[in-house]
Amino acid sequence: MPQVSLTVNGKQHTVEVEGRTLLVELLREKLRLTGTHVGCDTSQCGACVVHVDGESVKSCTTLAVMCDGASVTTIEGLAKPDGTLHPMQEAFREYHALQCGFCTPGMVMSAVDLVAKNPQGLSEKEIREGLEGNLCRCTGYHNIVKAIAAAQDVMHGKRETVAAAAE
Amino acid sequence: MYDFAYHKPSSVADAVKLLAADPDAKAVSGGHTLLPALKHRLNKPSSLVDLSGIAEMRGVRREGNALIIGALTRHHEVANSEEVKSAIPALAYMAQHIGDQQVRNRGTLGGSVSNNDPAADYPAAVLGLGATIHTSKRKIAADDFFLGMFTTALEHDEILVAVEFPIPEKAGYAKMRNPASRYVMAGAFVSKGPKGVRVAINGAAACVFRQSEMEAALSSNWSADAVAGIKQPADDLNSDIHGSAEYRAHLVTVMAKRAVAAAG
Amino acid sequence: MNVVTPFEGIGASVKRKEDLRFLSGRGQYTDDINRPGQAHAYILRSPHAHARIKGVDTAAAAAMPGVAAIYTSADLAAIGGIPCGWQIHNKDGTPMAEPKHPVLAEGKVRHVGDPVAVVVAETRQQARDAAEHIHVDYEVLPASVTMAQAQAPGAPAVHDDNPSNLCYDWHIGDKAATDAAFAAAAHTVVFETTNNRLVPNAMEPRAAIGDYDTTTGEHTLYTTSQNPHVIRLLMGAFVLQIPESKLRVVAPDVGGGFGSKIYHYAEEAIVTWAAAKLGRPVKWTADRSESFMSDAHGRDHISRAELALDAEGKFLGLRVHTQANMGAYLSTFAPCVPTYLYATLLAGVYSTPAIYAEVKAVFTNTVPVDAYRGAGRPEATYLLERLVDVAAKQTGFDKVELRRRNFIPTDAFPYQTPVALQYDSGDYFSTLEQALETAGWATFEQRRAEAKARGRLRGIGISTYLEACGIAPSAVVGSLGARAGLYEVGTIRVHPTGSVTVLTGTHSHGQGHETTFAQLIADKLGVSIANVDIVHGDTAKIPFGMGTYGSRSLAVGGSAMDKAMDKIIAKGKRIAAHLMEASVEDVEFERGTFRVAGTDKTKSLTDISLAAYVPHNYPIDEIEPGLEETAFYDPKNFTYPGGCHIAEVEIEIETGEVRMVNFTAVDDVGRVINPMIVEGQVQGGVAQGIGQALLEGCVYDSHGQLISASMMDYTMPRADDLAPVSVATHTTLCTHNPLGVKGCGEVGAIGSPPAVINAVVDALRDYDISHVEMPATQEKIWSIIHGKR
Incomplete structure (x- = not known):
């Protein structure tokens, strides 16, 4: 069986997998990082989004073997080691941008990449378009859009906290 | 997914050898078209040859009046390449609107073009710009490359290495997406340049095709109005729950108009 | 609306307690659970809508790597079928047709996705690999796909012993009075429509894990359920014959339900049974593709409605004929959805004096249909609110004025409708006026003209609606055919140091109960929500419960907690009276403090709880130690949220694309506990309503x-299909539950679809049409604009 060595949330792992093992299966079943979810089988829903070498990726559409040598960040690794939430996590809580929580990890990971890739700042319309790869059935997205708008100001250093942005 | 052997060669030559050795092998790069098919067990390759480690297949460079884009270049890279944005902004625009952010982060030019999904974006740009496909064996004109649904001129042990896009005077792209899958339901890539006036239509039929009536009209009058009255026959177009052939035919005209308007 | 008050009780937009675990990936959903030694099940499903099973050959599959067992219906001969929880009676008093719903198909498959065999293997992939080697010999039969096909003479019988394919033929209301109303009418209006079939698609696919302790004989089922006690009851009593004491059902974090996770599904019984058979845990998780063909679908009605009006526009009578698709089998609540959750809603917010409705439920070779967010009430509301718009157009009355003219007057409550329900409270005039104001109804024509200049057709649509939720008094639902009571259970456990654990029989799968319910406790007992833990979803921990659906958790479950808190306070007063040497009658309690009336003598709740658990100075002969109380609350009536939704859309003339540009919701959901959560519930419901109106539709081929x-x-x-939703509330209190609450989970999905379609039809006012069926897809609209219909 192929072996994969990769860094996940800063920790080095070497794992035996099948060729067909998906990255999400490696994370959930081998490393027991169950924060990354699977919501569909057609690469539509984005519940499985993680960062591979800093970019958002659908881990249900990526083979584990393709990630040999890669650095992966999952929702479990987004907060600081002391537990301080990432501004995007903080904003989701502040704006009630989650209900059942199932799409949330993928939504947050996508949103972090979306904001990071657009340092010029995103309009409401652009945020909505930027979420094309993530489905949520609970919130109607409205509060998710608001949360991302607030978090981008913090991530781009325009505001101190998401709560301040909420003013 | 059925299991398979996995190979990750570091040169085109090695990749070709691996493909030649296994008639049931498949090449893969970003995996965003192949893996969904494998997950539904629609395909049973005995081995996957992962091209993503081949450095010579990456990157964007300008040679004379053409852009040469390596097959492994990801959509996100094409969309944000200063070279592409200044030489063929319509191509950057198209890349920026493929799938979603995660697809653009992983999906590659070569994967999209060699898969030739009728609802994919890239084939329209390749045909619409009159690009030339560079493979491990030869160069193939776009007009000779796309043979039918999911079918191209590539042989089993032939790898798409790069695509050479002639730089047009003007080019534009517009598409209507399928509301569910967000793949292309009807799209048009138009250009005017060294290869003359070209109009490539994607999403609407089994394979990307050139709309010669629109090309003729635009050759004498490059304006959205010139194509507004041209009706695409619906006979051979796709039909599904989101768009009948008749509706797609209508959209072809609308998208062509919009693409010309976008080209300026 | 994110107003944070310093107080964390009723009315405060408290941030959710559950968010931290979900935001850091520490939620625990069913598929996140792995039991030691677990095997994996894969379900082989029918590829045909209707076929006879002539044989199943599992030999080759059994020899595949990793396979532990393969089961077909022959192996399950000793277990029961999946029960239906509601029995409807026909017009003639006979009971509905109730065909057996086997766990695995017996003799015939009746819809694409009907489970045929189960493979249990070491890994999921191995189970699936092996399933491909099971050979099922099918004799494909013609299928009854649509309700029209199923009711045609000589139609293929979904169930061989029921050639009519009719489940029931039911009615409600006064036919003679309604006929008389039509005879006297100045205007009569007819409207026919299909309420599109939907696929719920909660983001978490269903999953189930069976576990069995060979030493104690105890079964545990972990499942994606909205109501674990109901599953224990249905599966334990009817399918597997396991006593409650030996069957634990756990519904951990659940990723959305919207009704689709109420029902007892075959996979739950399969893993529970197989785990015991194999002596090891068995796990099954659906792929999304599997969800599409195995989760109960929603809606799917065909209706004809007729309205009689007098010359002044007063509604005189309403006549409705509806056919409701049941699919191939009766899912748990299916029969009650198009009857008691639908036809009883046909009065809506109007004082129509005579109503008569007939409903035929029909079996077809499709996935079973059951309650989906709103369940019957969106179908009734859509029919009625489109009918009123059609009536306005036909008679020339202004559509807002016509509604206003027929509203039940605000002073007419309690109001008895002609279709069984008695509304306790409401104020439809205020929600209407507030919504008209917020939406800028009066200035719409300017926006329409401005849009026209941009090549767009702009339309505005309104819906004034009401729904019945908080289901419901047990005696009433029992008389209507329910095979269960619909009370709820709450236990309040005050610990020695004054912190509180609440056990509730409701289940939270997105609604934020861990926060809202803690606010109830904070408000009444004065305990900080940080010191209140809400426990739900485990039959081993919770005394009993009927679960979460029909917007009942707060109205029924919250009321049970309130009653239990009353008992805590009553006992606390007795202990306090002893400690403060006062008479019980003189002890008052407010937010955590017991006080002897008129004095400054006080004891805190913590003083009392400590005394209760360390009863040194304690009236031990009169009062038991401890401070824990349980209440079962059986509601006295449904609750009746209502309000006004206004949608504004723009249509791209060239392509027919419909874009939402504005949506206003003003809802009366009774007392609001957490405004932030209410707003989120309404937004989510509206998104599903817009989805039904514009985007979603389940399609079968012939x-x-x-x-x-x-x-x-x-x-x-x-996200980019939707527009911002403006949400506001206008409260009238529920008069019969102790909290005055009505429920907010479904109003968004109930009120919005007709508002959206009314807006689409309004946008197309220059074209010769009276209706657009849902979903109003771009091609449909393009066909209308370009005369292709």
Whole structure:
């Protein structure tokens, strides 16, 4: 069986997998990082989004073997080691941008990449378009859009906290 | 997914050898078209040859009046390449609107073009710009490359290495997406340049095709109005729950108009 | 609306307690659970809509790597079928047809996705690999795919012993009075429509894990359920014959339900049974494609409605004929959805004096249909609110004025409708006026003209609606055919140091109960929500419960907690009276403090709880130690949220694309506990309503193949399909529950679809049409604009 060595949330792992093992299966079943979810089988829903070498990726559409040598960040690794939430996590809580929580990890990971890739700042319309790869059935997205708008100001250093942005 | 052997060669030559050795092998790069098919067990390759480690297949460079884009270049890279944005902004625009952010982060030019999904974006740009496909064996004109649904001129042990896009005077792209899958339901890539006036239509039929009536009209009058009255026959177009052939035919005209308007 | 008050009780937009675990990936959903030694099940499903099973050969599959067992219906001969929880009676008093719903198909498959065999193997992939080597010999039969096909003479019988394919033929209301109303009418209006079939698509696919302790004989089922006690009851009593004491059902974090996770599904019984058979845990998790063909679908009605009006526009009578698709089998609540959750709603917010409705429920070779967010009430509301718009157009009355003229007057409550329900409270005039104001109804024509200049057709649509939720008094639902009571259970456990654990029989799968319920406790007992833990979803921990659906958790479950808190306070007063040497009658309690009336003598709740658990100075002969109380609350009536929704859309003339540009919701959901959560519930419900109106539709082909079988083909609303939703509330209190609450989970999905379609039809006012069926897809609209219909 192929072996994969990769860094996940800063920790080095070497794992035996099948060729067909998906990255999400490696994370959930081998490393027991169950924060990354699977919501569909057609690469539509984005519940499985993680960062591979800093970019958002659908881990249900990526083979584990393709990630040999890669650095992966999952929702479990987004907060600081002391537990301080990432501004995007903080904003989701502040704006009630989650209900059942199932799409949330993928939504947050996508949103972090979306904001990071657009340092010029995103309009409401652009945020909505930027979420094309993530489905949520609970919130109607409205509060998710608001949360991302607030978090981008913090991530781009325009505001101190998401709560301040909420003013 | 059925299991398979996995190979990750570091040169085109090695990749070709691996493909030649296994008639049931498949090449893969970003995996965003192949893996969904494998997950539904629609395909049973005995081995996957992962091209993503081949450095010579990456990157964007300008040679004379053409852009040469390596097959492994990801959509996100094409969309944000200063070279592409200044030489063929319509191509950057198209890349920026493929799938979603995660697809653009992983999906590659070569994967999209060699898969030739009728609802994919890239084939329209390749045909619409009159690009030339560079493979491990030869160069193939776009007009000779796309043979039918999911079918191209590539042989089993032939790898798409790069695509050479002639730089047009003007080019534009517009598409209507399928509301569910967000793949292309009807799209048009138009250009005017060294290869003359070209109009490539994607999403609407089994394979990307050139709309010669629109090309003729635009050759004498490059304006959205010139194509507004041209009706695409619906006979051979796709039909599904989101768009009948008749509706797609209508959209072809609308998208062509919009693409010309976008080209300026 | 994110107003944070310093107080964390009723009315405060408290941030959710559950968010931290979900935001850091520490939620625990069923598929996140792994039991030691677990095997994996894969379900082989029918590829045909209707076929006879002539044989199943599992030999080759059994020899595949990793296979532990393969089961077919022959192996399950000793277990029961999946029960239906509601029995409807026909017009003639006979009971509905109730065909057996086997766990695995017996002799015939009746819809694409009907489970045929189960493979249990070491890994999921191995189970699936092996399933491909099971050979099922099918004799494909013609299928009854649509309700029209199923009712045609000589139609293929979904169940061989029921050639009519009729489940029931039911009615409600006064036919003679309604006929008389039509005879006297100045205007009569007819409207026919199909309420599109939907696929719920909660983001978490269903999953189930069976576990069995060979030493104690105890079964545990972990499942994606909205109501674990109901599953224990249905599966334990009717399918597997396991006593409650030996069957634990755990519904951990659940990723959305919207009704689809109420029902007892075959896979739950399969893993529970197989785990005991194999002596090891067995896990099953659905792929999304499997969800499409195995989760109960929603809606799917065909209706004809007629309205009689007098010359002044007063509604005189309403006549409705509805056919409701049941699919191939009766899912748990299916029969009550198009009857008692639908036809009883046909009065809506109007004082129509005579109503008569007939409903035929029909079996077809499709996935079973059951309650989906709103359940019957969206179908009734859509029919009625489109009918009123059609009536306005036909008679020339202004559509807002026509509604106003027929509203039940604000002073007419309690109001008895002609279709069984008695509304306790409401104020439809205020929600209407507030919504008209917020939406800028009066200035719409300017926006329409401005849009026209941009090549767009702009339309505005209104819906004034009401719904009945908080289901419901047990005696009433029992008389209507329910096979269960619909009370709720709450236990308040005050610990020695004054912190509180609440056990509730409701289940939270997105609603934020861990926060809202803690606010109830904070408000009444004065305990900080940080010191209140809400426990739900485990039959081993919770005394009993009927679960979460029909917007009942707060109205029924919250009321049970309130009653239990009353008992805590009553006992606390007795202990306090002893400690403060006062008479019980003189002890008052307010937010955590017991006080002897008129004095400054006080004891805190913590003083009392400590005394209760360390009863040194304690009236031990009169009062038991401890401070824990349980209440079962059986509601006295449904609750009746209502309000006004206004949608504004723009249509791209060239392509027919419909874009939401504005949505206003003003809802009366009774007392609001957490405004932030209410706003979120309404926004989410409206998104599903807009989805139904514009995007979503389940499509079968003529052979019964599911065409919209994945998210590639079934249009799920995305962020850029939707527009901001303005949400406001206007409260009238529920008069019969102690909290005055009504429920907010479904109003968004109930009120919005007719508002959206009314807006689409309004946008197309220059074209010769009176209606657009849902979903109003771009091609449909383009066909209307370009005369292609």
